[in-house]
Amino acid sequence: MTMKIIMKIKPSLLAAMLLWTPLTVRAGDFDAANQAYAAQKYDDAIRIYENLLRNGSLSASVFYNLGNAYYVKGEIGKAVLEYQRALLLEPNAADVTANLAALRHAWGLPEPAVAWWQKPLLMFGRDTWAWIGFAALTVTMLAVFVRALWLNFSVPEKCPLRLLHGAVIVSLLLLLFAGGGLFAQSERLDRQVVMAGDVALKVSPFAEAGSIASLKEGDLVKPLKQHNDFVYVKNSAGQKGWVSSGSLQAVLP
Amino acid sequence: MKNFQFAIFTLRKVALTLLALTVTVSAESGISARLNRDTVALGSSATLQLEVRGDTLGALTVPQVAGLQLEQIGSSRRNNVSFSFGNAGSASSRETIVQIGFRVVPQRDGSFTIPPFTCEIDGKTYATPPLTLTALKDSAAATQFANAGSPSAATPAAAPAGQTAAIFGKITGVPEKMYVGQITPATVTFYVNRHANLQIGQIGLPSLKHDAFAAPAPRPDEVRQQQDNAYHVFSTVVPLTAIKEGRFELAAEWALTVLVAEEPGGGDESPFNHPLLRGFLGRQTQKSVTVSSERLGVEVLPLPDAERPASFTGAVGRFDATLSAEPAEVRTGDPLTLKISIKGSGNFDRIAAPAPTAGAGWKTYPASAKFESADSTGITGVKIFTQALIPQNEQARILPAVEFSYFDPLTVKYVTVTPPPPPVTVLPAEPGGALARQAAAHGADSALAAQNPALAPIRLEEGAVRADLRPVTGTAWFWMANGGSLLFGLAGFLLLRRHRKTLDADYQARRQTDRHTALALQALDTALANEDSAAFAEAASRALREHLAGLWNLRAESLTTADVRQRLGGEGESALALFEAADAVTYAGRRLSRAEMVDFKRQVREQLNQS
Numbered sequence: 028m029t030m031k032i033i034m035k036i037k038p039s040l041l042a043a044m045l046l047w048t049p050l051t052v053r054a055g056d057f058d059a060a061n062q063a064y065a066a067q068k069y070d071d072a073i074r075i076y077e078n079l080l081r082n083g084s085l086s087a088s089v090f091y092n093l094g095n096a097y098y099v100k101g102e103i104g105k106a107v108l109e110y111q112r113a114l115l116l117e118p119n120a121a122d123v124t125a126n127l128a129a130l131r132h133a134w135g136l137p138e139p140a141v142a143w144w145q146k147p148l149l150m151f152g153r154d155t156w157a158w159i160g161f162a163a164l165t166v167t168m169l170a171v172f173v174r175a176l177w178l179n180f181s182v183p184e185k186c187p188l189r190l191l192h193g194a195v196i197v198s199l200l201l202l203l204f205a206g207g208g209l210f211a212q213s214e215r216l217d218r219q220v221v222m223a224g225d226v227a228l229k230v231s232p233f234a235e236a237g238s239i240a241s242l243k244e245g246d247l248v249k250p251l252k253q254h255n256d257f258v259y260v261k262n263s264a265g266q267k268g269w270v271s272s273g274s275l276q277a278v279l280p
Numbered sequence: 281m282k283n284f285q286f287a288i289f290t291l292r293k294v295a296l297t298l299l300a301l302t303v304t305v306s307a308e309s310g311i312s313a314r315l316n317r318d319t320v321a322l323g324s325s326a327t328l329q330l331e332v333r334g335d336t337l338g339a340l341t342v343p344q345v346a347g348l349q350l351e352q353i354g355s356s357r358r359n360n361v362s363f364s365f366g367n368a369g370s371a372s373s374r375e376t377i378v379q380i381g382f383r384v385v386p387q388r389d390g391s392f393t394i395p396p397f398t399c400e401i402d403g404k405t406y407a408t409p410p411l412t413l414t415a416l417k418d419s420a421a422a423t424q425f426a427n428a429g430s431p432s433a434a435t436p437a438a439a440p441a442g443q444t445a446a447i448f449g450k451i452t453g454v455p456e457k458m459y460v461g462q463i464t465p466a467t468v469t470f471y472v473n474r475h476a477n478l479q480i481g482q483i484g485l486p487s488l489k490h491d492a493f494a495a496p497a498p499r500p501d502e503v504r505q506q507q508d509n510a511y512h513v514f515s516t517v518v519p520l521t522a523i524k525e526g527r528f529e530l531a532a533e534w535a536l537t538v539l540v541a542e543e544p545g546g547g548d549e550s551p552f553n554h555p556l557l558r559g560f561l562g563r564q565t566q567k568s569v570t571v572s573s574e575r576l577g578v579e580v581l582p583l584p585d586a587e588r589p590a591s592f593t594g595a596v597g598r599f600d601a602t603l604s605a606e607p608a609e610v611r612t613g614d615p616l617t618l619k620i621s622i623k624g625s626g627n628f629d630r631i632a633a634p635a636p637t638a639g640a641g642w643k644t645y646p647a648s649a650k651f652e653s654a655d656s657t658g659i660t661g662v663k664i665f666t667q668a669l670i671p672q673n674e675q676a677r678i679l680p681a682v683e684f685s686y687f688d689p690l691t692v693k694y695v696t697v698t699p700p701p702p703p704v705t706v707l708p709a710e711p712g713g714a715l716a717r718q719a720a721a722h723g724a725d726s727a728l729a730a731q732n733p734a735l736a737p738i739r740l741e742e743g744a745v746r747a748d749l750r751p752v753t754g755t756a757w758f759w760m761a762n763g764g765s766l767l768f769g770l771a772g773f774l775l776l777r778r779h780r781k782t783l784d785a786d787y788q789a790r791r792q793t794d795r796h797t798a799l800a801l802q803a804l805d806t807a808l809a810n811e812d813s814a815a816f817a818e819a820a821s822r823a824l825r826e827h828l829a830g831l832w833n834l835r836a837e838s839l840t841t842a843d844v845r846q847r848l849g850g851e852g853e854s855a856l857a858l859f860e861a862a863d864a865v866t867y868a869g870r871r872l873s874r875a876e877m878v879d880f881k882r883q884v885r886e887q888l889n890q891s
Contacts, residue, residue: 057742061738061740064738065738083747083748084742084745084747085745085746085747085748085749086742086743086744086745086746087743087744088739088741088742088743089742091738091739092738092739095735095736095737095738096738098735099735101645112749115749115751116744116746116749117743121736122736122737122739125736126735126736129735133648134648134649135648135649135650135651153751153752153753154751154752154753157751157752157753157758158752161758161761161762161765164762164765164766165765165768167769168765168766168767168768168769168772169765169768171768171769171772171773171776172768172769172771172772172775173772174772174776175771175772175773175774175775175776175779176772176775178775178776178779179775179778179779179782209753212751216751224632224633225593225632230491230494230523230524237460237492237523237524238523238630239494239521239523240494240629241629241630241632243649266496279749279750280749
């Protein structure tokens with residue numbers, strides 16, 4: 028009898044175990060990586076953090092800790108890349124921005140310029156703005172729906188018009204801000220990080236072309252177009268030129 | 281009081297006398313001419329100012345001089361009317377003053393005498409005294425200006441040979457031969473002739489553009505403006521880097537807008553029809569122009585392959601390197617900061633961190649760089665590389681050597697600098713304690729962690745986990761959710777439309793009822809006028825029926841007294857009484873008197889207004 032019950036619930040148990048196991052393994056891996064970091068075994072920590080990411084366990088904490096590990100190893104390009112990815116998930120994370128600023132200061136990297144109008148729009152991440160926009164749109168549409176229901180199926184004079192109008196005005200304003208926020212954030216998503224030191228910014232997309240300037244490891248560039256193995260980029264100083272695509276890595280893979 | 285009256289009287293006399301004198305002086309007729317300079321460089325010009333005063337002005341004769349071009353550049357005219365009050369009574373005088381400007385351009389060098397200008401004024405002929413102008417060749421003029429101490433450093437001796445353009449430009453400071461990677465401060469200067477027949481509107485930034493050279497665009501605050509008697513001068517210094525070998529012609533460009541006075545019409549010979557006068561009247565044309573400087577030939581040579589040192593990374597210029605280390609005393613496993621300072625002038629952008637040669641017992645880490653510019657172009661300054669080193673054992677007594685090479689374009693040689701390493705004392709490690717010592721014990725790379733004590737610590741909580749870095753806007757379900765919201769809105773809009781249609785149907789029905797009721801009332805009035813009881817009763821019944829049927833959204837023909845009773849209940853007694861009275865007339869042949877009909881009509885009206 029017991030066996031029969033076990034046989035009946037076996038598939039469910041198996042499924043639950045399968046679902047549960049990666050979670051526990053993941054939590055264990057994160058702790059193991061942190062312990063390796065604390066023991067200054069940075070190579071081990073990096074290997075475990077990267078494993079977590081490869082297995083689809085993406086979190087701002089993993090990116091940030093991995094960035095720290097790369098930073099103390101002196102791999103500046105990778106550190107900047109991971110910090111940027113952490114900022115994609117948590118745009119206002121104080122520890123990430125502080126370490127990124129410290130890195131830029133120590134390694135003489137320029138801070139990316141932010142226009143005055145972008146500053147308030149960058150206080151939230153892209154996802155937050157997307158949800159704000161969604162909520163505002165939903166409230167607006169629901170207000171229209173409720174008003175229509177009221178007119179059709181209830182006493183029109185008793186409709187709380189002021190409340191509905193107020194909700195629509197506030198929602199439309201939020202919708203406007205959300206659109207601006209999404210636009211301002213779109214530049215962050217497009218960025219690429221220079222992964223090697225002294226990368227030549229060339230005048231044309233050929234290996235033998237002359238260089239205008241050199242890009243530092245960890246510099247952020249904005250790709251504008253591509254030609255074979257070269258990407259035409261704009262760096263934070265506003266200089267434009269061609270860079271070998273192998274020396275760049277996109278913040279959003 | 282007497283004294284006060286006397287003072288007032290005296291003051292009035294003095295004022296009137298002065299006014300009379302003023303009028304006498306200002307009313308003096310005549311013609312005068314003067315040159316703003318008596319010596320000019322060949323290719324440039326002088327300005328002649330002619331003034332004619334008088335009540336009635338006749339024709340002006342402008343002299344012709346061989347080898348000297350007199351070009352009218354502007355004129356103005358004003359009328360003065362003055363009144364004088366004297367003891368003998370009052371008088372008025374009228375005076376016209378015409379000022380005409382001429383640009384005097386010598387066509388050859390030498391001395392010129394400009395004969396008198398003549399003009400008939402108030403019936404008399406007046407003439408200016410002859411004027412003398414000397415035109416010198418470029419060098420002679422330059423020397424003369426220099427002796428006079430008049431021109432500023434930025435003032436050109438003259439426009440380039442043969443150039444009489446109002447605007448011209450030059451590039452200076454660029455050597456005829458450059459090497460790939462060499463950087464030089466190129467001065468771009470544009471001159472605008474102040475006596476040219478144009479005004480500068482908006483000005484852009486002078487720029488150097490060429491595929492073989494890299495030159496950043498100057499900032500607006502980097503453009504200097506000067507002026508002297510002859511020119512407005514706009515100059516900027518641009519760091520110019522040669523990036524491609526070959527022979528090239530380099531030119532600078534300057535985009536600006538100018539306001540040009542329109543040329544005079546062919547038929548009008550009046551001396552007052554002049555561009556400058558028309559300029560005052562607003563007849564000017566705005567034009568966008570791009571001015572190119574004279575071309576400069578530059579040959580860009582490749583860097584020699586021979587004797588190129590292994591430590592050469594592309595630095596071209598003249599540099600010196602020094603080393604410093606902190607602290608001077610370090611324990612095994614403790615980090616030490618080595619600073620490599622490269623000072624001089626050249627392409628600092630291409631200077632990479634010199635790699636310390638592998639020293640016995642030292643572990644080295646990548647360097648960070650900082651550049652401190654000593655000028656606005658960034659050509660001179662110092663680049664400081666900061667590098668972390670860790671002595672691995674007590675044998676690490678001498679710091680690793682640092683070698684830096686650059687190419688000197690003046691001596692056409694590679695130069696290798698090996699600055700002497702600063703003395704450092706390495707002590708044995710102390711057990712336990714510092715992070716760096718732990719690192720040494722673990723053999724881990726923690727020098728940079730030690731170098732950055734302010735680094736925020738790692739997070740111990742994993743936080744929210746997601747499977748994809750893509751923003752939510754990149755997912756299909758987000759847009760489906762938005763679509764759901766829009767569906768609500770769409771449903772709302774459809775319902776609103778339905779409501780509007782319903783409103784429209786009610787409105788139309790009400791209008792139709794009102795129209796039918798009005799027609800019935802009209803028939804009622806006609807029947808009353810004709811004292812036709814049957815028609816009156818039928819019209820009254822119809823008016824009530826139309827009205828009530830409209831209120832209850834029914835057809836008037838199908839409305840029965842039972843309906844009225846049911847819907848109105850107790851309140852419908854008066855309406856029912858009217859219906860019954862009308863039926864009695866229609867079907868029972870009862871006749872109504874005029875007075876009864878008037879009363880009946882009043883009751884029908886009351887009933888219509890009531891409901």
